[in-house]
Amino acid sequence: MKKLEERILKDGILIEDRILKVDSFINYQIDVKLTNEMGREFARIFRECGATKVLTVETSGLPLAYAVARHLGDLPLLFAKKNKPNTNIDEDYCAEVRSFTKETINLIRVPKKYLNAGEKVLIIDDFLASGAASLGLLDLIEQAGASCVGVGVAVEKEFQGGRALLEAKGLRVVSLAHITKMKDGKIEFHYTE
Protein backbone atom coordinates (compact mmCIF):
# COMPACT_ATOMS: atom_id res chain seq x y z
CA MET A 1 0.00 0.00 0.00
CA LYS A 2 1.86 2.96 -1.37
CA LYS A 3 0.46 5.47 1.11
CA LEU A 4 1.68 3.42 4.08
CA GLU A 5 5.13 2.88 2.55
CA GLU A 6 5.47 6.61 1.92
CA ARG A 7 4.39 7.38 5.47
CA ILE A 8 6.95 4.96 6.89
CA LEU A 9 9.70 6.62 4.84
CA LYS A 10 8.51 10.05 5.98
CA ASP A 11 7.73 9.47 9.69
CA GLY A 12 9.17 6.09 10.66
CA ILE A 13 12.27 6.13 12.85
CA LEU A 14 14.84 3.41 12.32
CA ILE A 15 16.91 2.45 15.36
CA GLU A 16 20.14 0.52 14.79
CA ASP A 17 18.74 -0.97 11.55
CA ARG A 18 16.68 -3.32 13.71
CA ILE A 19 13.72 -1.51 15.28
CA LEU A 20 11.30 0.58 13.27
CA LYS A 21 9.32 3.07 15.35
CA VAL A 22 6.01 4.21 13.90
CA ASP A 23 4.79 5.83 17.12
CA SER A 24 3.51 8.93 15.43
CA PHE A 25 0.86 7.22 13.30
CA ILE A 26 0.38 3.58 14.39
CA ASN A 27 1.75 2.66 17.81
CA TYR A 28 1.01 5.55 20.13
CA GLN A 29 -0.67 8.27 18.16
CA ILE A 30 -2.97 6.79 15.55
CA ASP A 31 -3.66 8.31 12.16
CA VAL A 32 -7.35 7.46 12.02
CA LYS A 33 -7.82 8.23 8.34
CA LEU A 34 -4.88 6.04 7.32
CA THR A 35 -6.02 3.26 9.66
CA ASN A 36 -9.47 3.34 8.10
CA GLU A 37 -7.93 3.11 4.62
CA MET A 38 -5.80 0.16 5.73
CA GLY A 39 -8.93 -1.48 7.10
CA ARG A 40 -10.70 -0.99 3.79
CA GLU A 41 -7.75 -2.42 1.87
CA PHE A 42 -7.59 -5.54 4.07
CA ALA A 43 -11.35 -5.98 3.68
CA ARG A 44 -10.88 -5.87 -0.10
CA ILE A 45 -8.06 -8.42 0.04
CA PHE A 46 -9.76 -10.81 2.47
CA ARG A 47 -13.33 -10.29 1.23
CA GLU A 48 -13.63 -13.85 -0.06
CA CYS A 49 -11.91 -15.68 2.80
CA GLY A 50 -15.16 -16.31 4.67
CA ALA A 51 -13.93 -14.89 7.98
CA THR A 52 -16.47 -15.02 10.81
CA LYS A 53 -14.29 -13.20 13.34
CA VAL A 54 -11.26 -10.90 13.53
CA LEU A 55 -8.64 -11.65 16.17
CA THR A 56 -5.76 -9.47 17.38
CA VAL A 57 -3.66 -9.10 20.51
CA GLU A 58 -3.58 -6.01 22.67
CA THR A 59 -2.70 -3.19 22.24
CA SER A 60 -1.61 -1.31 19.19
CA GLY A 61 -3.16 -3.64 16.61
CA LEU A 62 -6.63 -2.95 18.00
CA PRO A 63 -7.62 0.13 15.96
CA LEU A 64 -6.56 -1.53 12.71
CA ALA A 65 -8.31 -4.79 13.62
CA TYR A 66 -11.44 -2.77 14.41
CA ALA A 67 -11.23 -1.00 11.04
CA VAL A 68 -10.88 -4.33 9.22
CA ALA A 69 -13.81 -5.86 11.10
CA ARG A 70 -15.91 -2.82 10.32
CA HIS A 71 -15.15 -2.97 6.58
CA LEU A 72 -15.85 -6.70 6.53
CA GLY A 73 -19.44 -5.99 7.52
CA ASP A 74 -19.08 -5.49 11.27
CA LEU A 75 -17.56 -8.87 12.08
CA PRO A 76 -17.08 -9.59 15.79
CA LEU A 77 -13.64 -8.48 16.96
CA LEU A 78 -11.82 -10.42 19.67
CA PHE A 79 -8.53 -9.46 21.24
CA ALA A 80 -6.19 -11.61 23.27
CA LYS A 81 -4.91 -10.10 26.51
CA LYS A 82 -1.35 -10.31 27.77
CA ASN A 83 -2.07 -10.50 31.49
CA LYS A 84 -1.23 -13.57 33.47
CA PRO A 85 -4.05 -16.07 33.49
CA ASN A 86 -6.51 -15.60 36.28
CA THR A 87 -7.36 -18.39 38.67
CA ASN A 88 -10.11 -19.65 36.38
CA ILE A 89 -7.57 -20.97 33.92
CA ASP A 90 -10.00 -23.56 32.62
CA GLU A 91 -12.08 -20.75 31.16
CA ASP A 92 -9.29 -19.36 28.95
CA TYR A 93 -7.19 -20.57 26.06
CA CYS A 94 -3.56 -19.56 26.74
CA ALA A 95 -0.45 -19.42 24.55
CA GLU A 96 3.12 -18.20 24.98
CA VAL A 97 4.45 -15.26 22.97
CA ARG A 98 8.06 -14.11 22.97
CA SER A 99 8.41 -10.34 22.48
CA PHE A 100 11.10 -9.45 19.97
CA THR A 101 11.61 -5.86 21.09
CA LYS A 102 11.32 -6.38 24.85
CA GLU A 103 12.94 -9.81 25.04
CA THR A 104 10.29 -11.14 27.41
CA ILE A 105 7.83 -14.03 27.27
CA ASN A 106 4.16 -13.17 27.67
CA LEU A 107 1.16 -15.36 28.06
CA ILE A 108 -1.74 -14.33 25.89
CA ARG A 109 -5.27 -15.54 26.46
CA VAL A 110 -8.85 -15.36 25.36
CA PRO A 111 -11.94 -16.69 27.10
CA LYS A 112 -12.94 -20.05 25.62
CA LYS A 113 -16.51 -18.90 25.16
CA TYR A 114 -15.49 -16.30 22.55
CA LEU A 115 -13.54 -18.67 20.28
CA ASN A 116 -15.48 -21.66 19.03
CA ALA A 117 -14.91 -24.77 16.94
CA GLY A 118 -15.65 -24.18 13.27
CA GLU A 119 -15.07 -20.43 13.32
CA LYS A 120 -13.00 -18.89 10.54
CA VAL A 121 -10.65 -16.41 12.10
CA LEU A 122 -8.73 -13.61 10.41
CA ILE A 123 -5.66 -12.48 12.37
CA ILE A 124 -4.86 -8.76 12.14
CA ASP A 125 -1.90 -7.03 13.77
CA ASP A 126 0.14 -3.89 13.33
CA PHE A 127 3.54 -5.63 13.00
CA LEU A 128 4.91 -8.93 11.74
CA ALA A 129 8.53 -9.54 12.66
CA SER A 130 9.50 -12.89 14.17
CA GLY A 131 5.91 -14.08 13.85
CA ALA A 132 5.68 -14.86 17.57
CA ALA A 133 2.46 -12.94 18.15
CA SER A 134 0.70 -14.46 15.14
CA LEU A 135 1.88 -17.95 16.09
CA GLY A 136 0.50 -17.41 19.59
CA LEU A 137 -2.83 -16.31 18.16
CA LEU A 138 -2.82 -19.29 15.82
CA ASP A 139 -2.22 -21.54 18.82
CA LEU A 140 -5.32 -20.09 20.52
CA ILE A 141 -7.36 -20.63 17.33
CA GLU A 142 -6.23 -24.24 17.00
CA GLN A 143 -6.92 -24.98 20.66
CA ALA A 144 -10.49 -23.87 20.01
CA GLY A 145 -10.85 -26.14 16.99
CA ALA A 146 -11.33 -23.06 14.81
CA SER A 147 -9.34 -22.30 11.65
CA CYS A 148 -7.23 -19.35 10.58
CA VAL A 149 -8.18 -17.96 7.16
CA GLY A 150 -5.33 -15.46 6.91
CA VAL A 151 -2.92 -13.10 8.61
CA GLY A 152 -2.97 -9.40 7.75
CA VAL A 153 -0.40 -6.98 9.14
CA ALA A 154 0.25 -3.33 8.49
CA VAL A 155 4.05 -3.50 8.58
CA GLU A 156 6.12 -6.61 7.89
CA LYS A 157 9.84 -7.00 8.50
CA GLU A 158 10.32 -10.05 6.31
CA PHE A 159 13.97 -10.54 7.20
CA GLN A 160 13.01 -11.38 10.78
CA GLY A 161 11.48 -14.63 9.63
CA GLY A 162 7.81 -14.38 10.62
CA ARG A 163 6.37 -14.79 7.13
CA ALA A 164 8.37 -17.97 6.50
CA LEU A 165 7.13 -19.55 9.74
CA LEU A 166 3.50 -18.66 9.04
CA GLU A 167 3.59 -19.73 5.41
CA ALA A 168 5.15 -23.04 6.47
CA LYS A 169 1.92 -23.61 8.38
CA GLY A 170 -0.06 -23.05 5.20
CA LEU A 171 -1.26 -19.59 6.14
CA ARG A 172 -1.87 -16.75 3.72
CA VAL A 173 0.12 -13.71 4.89
CA VAL A 174 -0.60 -10.21 3.60
CA SER A 175 1.27 -7.09 4.65
CA LEU A 176 0.52 -3.57 3.47
CA ALA A 177 4.13 -2.44 3.84
CA HIS A 178 6.46 -5.35 3.16
CA ILE A 179 9.98 -4.46 4.28
CA THR A 180 12.74 -6.67 2.90
CA LYS A 181 15.75 -4.85 4.27
CA MET A 182 16.71 -2.22 6.85
CA LYS A 183 20.36 -1.28 6.44
CA ASP A 184 22.50 1.83 6.98
CA GLY A 185 19.38 3.73 7.97
CA LYS A 186 17.60 2.85 4.71
CA ILE A 187 14.36 0.91 4.38
CA GLU A 188 13.70 -1.25 1.32
CA PHE A 189 10.25 -2.52 0.37
CA HIS A 190 9.01 -5.43 -1.64
CA TYR A 191 6.55 -3.52 -3.79
CA THR A 192 3.49 -5.52 -4.67
CA GLU A 193 1.76 -2.95 -6.84
Next chain:
Amino acid sequence: MKKLEERILKDGILIEDRILKVDSFINYQIDVKLTNEMGREFARIFRECGATKVLTVETSGLPLAYAVARHLGDLPLLFAKKNKPNTNIDEDYCAEVRSFTKETINLIRVPKKYLNAGEKVLIIDDFLASGAASLGLLDLIEQAGASCVGVGVAVEKEFQGGRALLEAKGLRVVSLAHITKMKDGKIEFHYTE
Protein backbone atom coordinates in the same frame (compact mmCIF):
# COMPACT_ATOMS: atom_id res chain seq x y z
CA MET B 1 -28.27 5.39 24.63
CA LYS B 2 -31.10 2.95 24.74
CA LYS B 3 -29.40 0.29 22.65
CA LEU B 4 -26.42 0.15 24.99
CA GLU B 5 -28.60 0.04 28.11
CA GLU B 6 -30.60 -2.83 26.63
CA ARG B 7 -27.43 -4.68 25.72
CA ILE B 8 -26.07 -4.30 29.26
CA LEU B 9 -29.30 -5.70 30.67
CA LYS B 10 -29.18 -8.59 28.19
CA ASP B 11 -25.48 -9.53 28.20
CA GLY B 12 -23.81 -7.74 31.12
CA ILE B 13 -22.82 -9.91 34.08
CA LEU B 14 -23.09 -8.40 37.53
CA ILE B 15 -20.68 -9.75 40.15
CA GLU B 16 -21.46 -9.10 43.81
CA ASP B 17 -23.34 -5.91 42.87
CA ARG B 18 -19.96 -4.24 42.38
CA ILE B 19 -18.36 -5.35 39.12
CA LEU B 20 -20.17 -5.25 35.81
CA LYS B 21 -18.62 -7.48 33.16
CA VAL B 22 -19.32 -6.55 29.57
CA ASP B 23 -16.70 -8.89 28.11
CA SER B 24 -18.96 -10.18 25.36
CA PHE B 25 -19.43 -6.85 23.57
CA ILE B 26 -16.99 -4.21 24.94
CA ASN B 27 -14.05 -5.53 26.96
CA TYR B 28 -12.82 -8.67 25.23
CA GLN B 29 -15.03 -9.38 22.30
CA ILE B 30 -16.13 -6.15 20.65
CA ASP B 31 -19.45 -5.57 18.96
CA VAL B 32 -18.14 -3.48 16.09
CA LYS B 33 -21.53 -2.24 14.91
CA LEU B 34 -22.53 -1.07 18.39
CA THR B 35 -19.11 0.52 18.91
CA ASN B 36 -19.49 2.43 15.67
CA GLU B 37 -22.93 3.64 16.73
CA MET B 38 -21.53 4.76 20.09
CA GLY B 39 -18.78 6.60 18.23
CA ARG B 40 -21.34 8.36 16.06
CA GLU B 41 -23.40 9.33 19.12
CA PHE B 42 -20.39 10.80 20.93
CA ALA B 43 -19.42 12.69 17.79
CA ARG B 44 -22.93 14.18 17.71
CA ILE B 45 -22.75 15.15 21.38
CA PHE B 46 -19.22 16.59 21.25
CA ARG B 47 -19.43 18.04 17.72
CA GLU B 48 -19.18 21.64 18.95
CA CYS B 49 -16.51 21.18 21.62
CA GLY B 50 -13.66 22.01 19.26
CA ALA B 51 -11.63 18.89 20.07
CA THR B 52 -8.33 18.63 18.21
CA LYS B 53 -7.40 15.20 19.57
CA VAL B 54 -8.98 12.15 21.21
CA LEU B 55 -7.17 10.59 24.18
CA THR B 56 -7.76 7.23 25.85
CA VAL B 57 -5.78 4.73 27.88
CA GLU B 58 -5.02 1.20 26.79
CA THR B 59 -6.67 -1.22 26.23
CA SER B 60 -10.37 -1.74 25.97
CA GLY B 61 -11.33 1.89 25.38
CA LEU B 62 -9.32 1.96 22.15
CA PRO B 63 -11.94 0.75 19.64
CA LEU B 64 -14.52 3.22 20.98
CA ALA B 65 -12.01 6.08 21.02
CA TYR B 66 -11.11 5.20 17.43
CA ALA B 67 -14.77 5.23 16.42
CA VAL B 68 -15.28 8.64 18.05
CA ALA B 69 -12.18 10.09 16.37
CA ARG B 70 -13.36 8.74 13.04
CA HIS B 71 -16.81 10.30 13.38
CA LEU B 72 -15.30 13.61 14.46
CA GLY B 73 -13.62 13.88 11.07
CA ASP B 74 -10.59 11.62 11.60
CA LEU B 75 -9.11 13.44 14.57
CA PRO B 76 -5.72 12.15 15.73
CA LEU B 77 -6.12 9.48 18.39
CA LEU B 78 -3.58 9.15 21.20
CA PHE B 79 -3.52 6.46 23.83
CA ALA B 80 -1.66 6.41 27.11
CA LYS B 81 0.27 3.25 27.91
CA LYS B 82 0.39 1.56 31.29
CA ASN B 83 3.96 0.27 31.15
CA LYS B 84 6.57 1.57 33.51
CA PRO B 85 8.34 4.61 32.18
CA ASN B 86 11.40 3.83 30.13
CA THR B 87 14.77 5.31 30.95
CA ASN B 88 14.07 8.39 28.86
CA ILE B 89 11.56 9.62 31.40
CA ASP B 90 12.06 13.23 30.31
CA GLU B 91 10.39 12.38 27.02
CA ASP B 92 7.09 11.24 28.57
CA TYR B 93 4.34 12.78 30.66
CA CYS B 94 3.48 10.33 33.46
CA ALA B 95 0.57 10.08 35.89
CA GLU B 96 -0.59 7.60 38.52
CA VAL B 97 -3.82 5.64 38.12
CA ARG B 98 -5.33 3.39 40.75
CA SER B 99 -7.23 0.44 39.29
CA PHE B 100 -10.58 -0.11 40.97
CA THR B 101 -11.02 -3.73 39.89
CA LYS B 102 -7.44 -4.92 40.30
CA GLU B 103 -6.53 -2.79 43.33
CA THR B 104 -3.17 -1.84 41.88
CA ILE B 105 -1.49 1.46 41.00
CA ASN B 106 -0.33 1.91 37.43
CA LEU B 107 1.72 4.60 35.84
CA ILE B 108 0.30 5.81 32.57
CA ARG B 109 2.31 7.82 30.09
CA VAL B 110 2.33 9.48 26.71
CA PRO B 111 5.28 10.88 24.80
CA LYS B 112 5.50 14.63 25.29
CA LYS B 113 5.75 15.23 21.56
CA TYR B 114 2.20 13.94 20.99
CA LEU B 115 0.47 16.20 23.52
CA ASN B 116 1.05 19.89 23.05
CA ALA B 117 0.16 23.17 24.74
CA GLY B 118 -3.07 24.63 23.40
CA GLU B 119 -4.57 21.35 22.20
CA LYS B 120 -8.20 20.64 23.01
CA VAL B 121 -8.43 17.06 24.13
CA LEU B 122 -11.51 14.85 24.35
CA ILE B 123 -11.11 11.93 26.75
CA ILE B 124 -12.91 8.73 25.72
CA ASP B 125 -12.99 5.50 27.72
CA ASP B 126 -15.14 2.40 28.05
CA PHE B 127 -15.82 2.75 31.80
CA LEU B 128 -16.15 5.49 34.37
CA ALA B 129 -16.20 4.23 37.95
CA SER B 130 -13.93 5.91 40.51
CA GLY B 131 -12.71 8.32 37.85
CA ALA B 132 -9.08 7.34 38.42
CA ALA B 133 -8.29 6.69 34.76
CA SER B 134 -9.86 9.95 33.57
CA LEU B 135 -8.12 11.91 36.31
CA GLY B 136 -4.81 10.37 35.25
CA LEU B 137 -5.46 11.35 31.64
CA LEU B 138 -6.47 14.85 32.77
CA ASP B 139 -3.18 15.07 34.67
CA LEU B 140 -1.28 14.25 31.46
CA ILE B 141 -3.28 16.88 29.54
CA GLU B 142 -2.60 19.55 32.16
CA GLN B 143 1.11 18.74 32.30
CA ALA B 144 1.20 19.42 28.57
CA GLY B 145 -0.54 22.78 28.95
CA ALA B 146 -3.43 21.46 26.87
CA SER B 147 -7.08 21.56 27.93
CA CYS B 148 -9.73 18.88 28.31
CA VAL B 149 -12.97 19.68 26.46
CA GLY B 150 -14.95 16.73 27.78
CA VAL B 151 -15.04 13.16 29.02
CA GLY B 152 -17.12 10.56 27.20
CA VAL B 153 -17.54 7.03 28.52
CA ALA B 154 -19.63 4.12 27.34
CA VAL B 155 -20.63 2.84 30.78
CA GLU B 156 -20.74 4.93 33.95
CA LYS B 157 -21.19 3.61 37.47
CA GLU B 158 -22.15 6.92 39.05
CA PHE B 159 -22.30 5.60 42.59
CA GLN B 160 -18.53 4.97 42.52
CA GLY B 161 -17.90 8.69 42.53
CA GLY B 162 -16.02 9.36 39.30
CA ARG B 163 -18.52 11.82 37.82
CA ALA B 164 -18.53 13.96 40.97
CA LEU B 165 -14.73 14.20 40.97
CA LEU B 166 -14.57 15.13 37.29
CA GLU B 167 -17.41 17.64 37.45
CA ALA B 168 -15.75 19.25 40.46
CA LYS B 169 -12.87 20.01 38.09
CA GLY B 170 -15.28 21.74 35.74
CA LEU B 171 -15.36 18.94 33.18
CA ARG B 172 -18.33 17.97 31.07
CA VAL B 173 -19.01 14.26 31.57
CA VAL B 174 -21.20 12.26 29.19
CA SER B 175 -21.98 8.57 29.52
CA LEU B 176 -24.06 6.52 27.11
CA ALA B 177 -25.23 4.12 29.82
CA HIS B 178 -25.47 5.95 33.13
CA ILE B 179 -25.87 3.44 35.96
CA THR B 180 -27.11 4.87 39.24
CA LYS B 181 -27.46 1.65 41.20
CA MET B 182 -26.43 -2.00 41.13
CA LYS B 183 -28.24 -3.92 43.87
CA ASP B 184 -29.52 -7.44 44.38
CA GLY B 185 -28.41 -8.33 40.90
CA LYS B 186 -30.40 -5.47 39.35
CA ILE B 187 -29.05 -2.56 37.36
CA GLU B 188 -30.75 0.83 37.41
CA PHE B 189 -30.11 3.54 34.85
CA HIS B 190 -30.44 7.28 34.86
CA TYR B 191 -32.26 7.60 31.58
CA THR B 192 -31.39 10.73 29.68
CA GLU B 193 -33.75 10.28 26.77
